[in-house]
Amino acid sequence: MAMGKLVVIKIGEGSFELGFPVTLYIGDEGDRFHTSFDGQLPAFAQIPSIYTTWQSEYRHFINYSRINKRAEDLIKNLNEWLNSETFRPRKEKFLNKVNTEDTVRVIIQTENPLLRRLPWYLCDLFEVDTKAEVAISLPNYEKPSQLLKPQPKVRVLAIIGDPQTNTKNSLDLNPDKQFWQNLSNDADTVFLEKPTRQEFNQNLWDEQGWDILFFAGHSSSNPDATTGTMDIKPGENLTIPDLKLALKKAIEGGLQLAIFNACDGLGLAKNLAELNIPQIIVMREPILDPVAQKFLEYFLKAFSSGQSLYLAVREAREKLQGLEKEYPCASWLPVICQNPTEVPFKWSQLFTNKLIINPSLVEEIIAAGAKDEFFLFKEPNSCDLPKIVVVGTSVVGKSSLVNALFGGRDVVRVSSVPQDDEQTVEENWAGLFKIIDSVSYDEFREQEVEISIKCADVVVQLWDINAIRRNDLLLYQLITKNEKPCITAINKCEQYAPDERQIIIHKYKNVMSSIFIEISVKAKENLSQLVSLIIKELPIELQSIAIEKIASLEKIYQCRKVCKQIILETQMQADVMISYLMNEPNLLTELQKLHIIMVEKIEQQYIKLVLLKNNTTEPLKKLYTMQYSYSRIKKT
Ligand SMILES: Nc1nc2c(ncn2[C@@H]2O[C@H](COP(=O)(O)OP(=O)(O)OP(=O)(O)O)[C@@H](O)[C@H]2O)c(=O)[nH]1
Ligand SMILES: [Mg+2]
Structure with a gap:
């Protein structure tokens, strides 16, 4: 029977001059590892320079045959490295454990910036099967504690950065926008075009939460890819730490995936991974506009039609090979950065994963x-x-x-x-x-x-x-x-x-x-x-009714929280309060709206009745009046 396998290759601290310690873990998807073995990747000092030579050809993007030549060179050397005496027995053991019918998800765990950049998926090692896809992860990670709220649609926050029109770096970001817009009806996408930092930040805090964060535009990483920036509007660029609190909040609120369809994103990915987001897709190196557009098109099509995240990225990558005549190495670019504690999901699970009651x-x-x-x-x-x-x-x-x-x-x-x-x-x-x-x-x-x-x-x-x-x-x-x-x-x-x-x-x-x-x-x-x-x-029909009910229970719950606070402050009888509320369904909503104002004011022990002059029903006014007099009594 074809089964999902998970393979983690943990590459410890080391260098290309001295070699790296490696541990391989193999297990069935969703289960604990059943096999692990240690090995050693020996010294192979030429790899960094071979990579930089390829990289500089690629980044100049002038001489296609030289780019391809350097690419071949790199892959040849990578394979040689993985075939070294000290590693080959491990490799064979690995191949024995994996069946050709398995779908194999490989995670390379390392902090080494160059190891994170290498096009692993091209190595012989992973050609065991057509269904293997290689992701990278950091050696240290935690399981994010996410509150998953029931939601009828996949919520996408799409940041369309500065296209730098009329410069030599000009981008056409409209196709990216269109792909999201044309996506199935299950997605609810909010676009922010050239937002300010404040707008971006504020939207991340959105109470409803997000499933996917998308960025299209210019971005870059520092040379060792420990940080990165994205250009959101002319003259304004942002790093992940700039948005740290908002991103943390969004991840707690259920953010599952970030996609940076932009250049050289490994630095951004590293910073986001440090916040324990479940999955990220970035481009390893600079990417040209048409390649980025095609990637998004292929990926979204595969993913939204039910492929798992890994297979969707793999499919998109393979289709990008078709562009390699005009755009050498296009298929090298996309990479998944994965939090190993999270199982990669399918589009449909973006809903069902969320059916969790607070x-x-x-x-x-x-x-x-x-x-x-x-x-x-x-x-x-x-x-x-x-x-x-x-x-x-x-x-x-x-x-x-x-x-x-x-x-x-x-x-x-x-x-x-x-x-x-x-x-x-x-x-x-x-x-x-x-x-x-x-x-x-x-x-x-x-x-x-x-x-x-x-x-x-x-x-x-x-x-x-x-x-x-x-x-x-x-x-x-x-x-x-x-x-x-x-x-x-x-x-x-x-x-x-x-x-x-x-x-x-x-x-x-x-x-x-x-x-x-x-x-x-x-x-x-x-x-x-x-x-x-x-x-x-x-069953799905009963489930959607239940979800609606949970949403209203959640409201009552929030409302009770506020009430409890008021009761505490005013010493008003709980039952009086509750009977007010139960007889006035509108009041619940009203109270919810005022929640923030009330709590704030209670804290100050002072309520301005001005706030209540309009728009409130009588009992609520009464409530406020009691509250008001109480706070006055307390003051004097
Ligand atoms: N240690 C421990 N004991 C438990 C737990 N849950 C239930 N019990 C005990 O298990 C015993 C049986 O509990 P019941 O709830 O009557 O079990 P039941 O399945 O309804 O039993 P019948 O209806 O008689 O078949 C009681 O002594 C409980 O106190 C638990 O989580 N831990
Ligand atoms: Mg019983």
């Missing part, structure tokens, strides 16, 4: 459940809510999980001895779905459990990490036989260290296509992630 909202809902304020989040009409059925063998923690999602309230009975008289209990969770605690599975109750499974939209199969038995696997088969989306939640994980858990779970991951999540009901671990997964697995 963890603090889940906590808030659970807490509201405990205090019996649950009605706040619940919609009255709940007849056709999606059905989530929790199944499992006995005492795995099914009832405990249901109760935990309701803030520990005894919705269903929990006991350390199996419950024989159980009933299937249904509860409405925040108006998002119904959750059903089914009877325990065993061979005598198979039929009963199957009836519950049949009515489910998503099945959560619970396992006890201490005791995964044959019946648990039979139950899994019963779920798949009924073709239901299934999440396998492994409970009671608090009893094991993370690596011990992995060893236990790994066995099953390889043989089952279920989605796995480690949880602990007792330690309240990963419950919000479980809720997110449930929503992700819903």
